[in-house]
Amino acid sequence: MAMIAAKCPRYEVTVVDVNAERIGAWQSDALPIYEPGLLDVVKQVRGRNLFFSTDVASAIDKAEIIFVSVNTPTKTFGEGAGKAPDLQYWEKTARTIVEASRGNKVVVEKSTLPVRTAHAMERILNSNRKGIRFEVLSNPEFLAEGTAMRDLELPDRVLIGSHQTPEGIAARDALVEIYANWVPREQIITSNVWSAELSKLASNAFLAQRISSINSISALCEKTAADVSEVSRAIGLDSRIGSRFLNASVGFGGSCFRKDILNLVYLCETCGLPEIARYWQGVIAINEHQKTRFVQTIVSAMFDTIADKRIALLGFAFKKDTGDTRDSPAIAIARKLLEEQALVVVSDPKALANARLDLAGAPAGRLLFEEDPLQAARGAHALAILTEWDVYRTLDFRAIFDAMEKPAFVFDGRNILDHKALYSIGFNVYPIGKPPLTHL
């Protein structure tokens, strides 16, 4: 919304939330999320044509176009628990929109939703007795965290799904007009509503599938003399495949990939397509396996026991340049290390507050938080790189080595360090998908 306000000075944008604390934070310089470049854009437009408010009803009533971006977490109860999205927030929002509206409106699905949600929402919205007509569009968001501002400014494409009726097309064109303020027309693509909804789930599933594919190859590399970076380079130079999203890692995380694939799996199951459901479930299974494998490597390299050994986790965010830890592989890895009775020290430049919440309830005395990587490493037997923060590439590893217990281990879950240099300092180095470099 900040980007729309910045690019379209003629439009007035009001962001509403029932959470007053968050709205307060949006009105301050301490935004509720860390995203590079966001504060600059917010400051440029806040009070000009971007407003934040808790007065949901009046903002709805005044708006011609309403973007709904409420969360759709995976259901934890009842039918479809663990797979289907929990649509209660979406439905409540639809009812709030009906209540607060006095005129026709376009309602845009921004939240990622299963196919045919727009249809259900439309039925709720248009069952009103006020004679108001709502036109529902699907306009999925493809930005990635950490690069959100660039992704919004220069999107590969903007997708708008609408009904192919005159009203649907008019609503669609109103939204196209907004994006056309800065996105080239040929990159604004349109489709029917269901295609737009499914494209969002399928895009994330394809991206996650690439990561699981390369991670599956990384396991094979570790059993042979192959090097996964060499393999991914060779694969990625095929222009049909392309080189992006082929970095082997400790597993994908984030609030979307797992949730959206589970959504897709559930959809396939309910559509009577169990083979297709199993296929996509496999992408998640490999991701879980990758985290388990990483911990198994740590335990077996460190003489089959890590009990009472201090292990410093460098990075807790699910990727660099964000403080977001939702579904971060670091959570599962930290828990598994704690189960092995290790002493875990978590370090991260932006995600420590979230890490504390994620690991609440850990056994007393076994979990520490330390922002400075050198302090985290002091007295540790091992470092595990879990997030690819740039600062980790240039740490003083000689000083870190001197401060650690010996033999000192590095488990590079992101393959971002100079492994040969670490080895020559004296570390035993275990990358992902490459032969380890050990002095033992």
Ligand code: UGA
């Ligand atoms: C993802 C998609 O990339 C966006 O297009 C989409 O809009 C978004 O989900 C969403 O649905 O909201 P995001 O989760 O922010 O974006 O982050 P990604 O850059 O996709 O990374 C996801 C995970 O995959 C991270 O844990 C990352 O470290 C991991 N990853 C990524 C790898 O392990 N290897 C890679 O080569 C790339």
